[in-house]
Amino acid sequence: MPEPESGQLALVQRYQELVEAYEALDSQIDELVSDCRDRAEQMSDADLKSYRKLARKRSELLNDMRLLEQQLNLTGDDAPGAN
Numbered sequence: 001m002p003e004p005e006s007g008q009l010a011l012v013q014r015y016q017e018l019v020e021a022y023e024a025l026d027s028q029i030d031e032l033v034s035d036c037r038d039r040a041e042q043m044s045d046a047d048l049k050s051y052r053k054l055a056r057k058r059s060e061l062l063n064d065m066r067l068l069e070q071q072l073n074l075t076g077d078d079a080p081g082a083n
Helices: 003-035 045-071
Strands: none
């Protein structure tokens, strides 16, 4: 396999890993919020701390995903969640 193709494949695989990690964190956040009946003021201090930590990590993953989308030339309709 020529080098450019293997490089692209590695980027695609990394992107897939990021998407899966993002979705897992998103599910954890949804579960945490739903446990508090969608009201942040009902969260304990420990839950709020966990929520903030998970949300920060999710944002970092989203930023990493966007960078890879640019490298892979995914634009508009090609990017996940574009519809």
